[in-house]
């Protein structure tokens with residue numbers, strides 16, 4: 001059983017969440033060639049070990065999260081809000097992503 005510590009709701013069973021996919025994918029510009037979109041949408045690595053994933057708290061706060069999970073052991077290393085604005089609000093920071101260089 002996987003337990004995910006939602007930063008908004010607290011620790012919940014993974015059955016409350018929907019898996020959203022690899023969080024490390026960088027999507028191309030809207031006018032990028034079809035090959036780049038094909039690679040971004042359909043081609044994935046099958047990582048053995050720690051991987052960043054997006055999860056949607058469907059039966060809770062309905063927020064998107066980035067969960068760093070070990071695909072071998074299912075151990076969860078970190079959970080954070082996927083959207084910069086919510087992440088900054090939780091951290092109490094007023095610094096924007098551009099200001100921090102991220």
Ligand SMILES: [Zn+2]
Pocket residue numbers: 006007008009010057060061062063
């Ligand atoms: Zn939640």
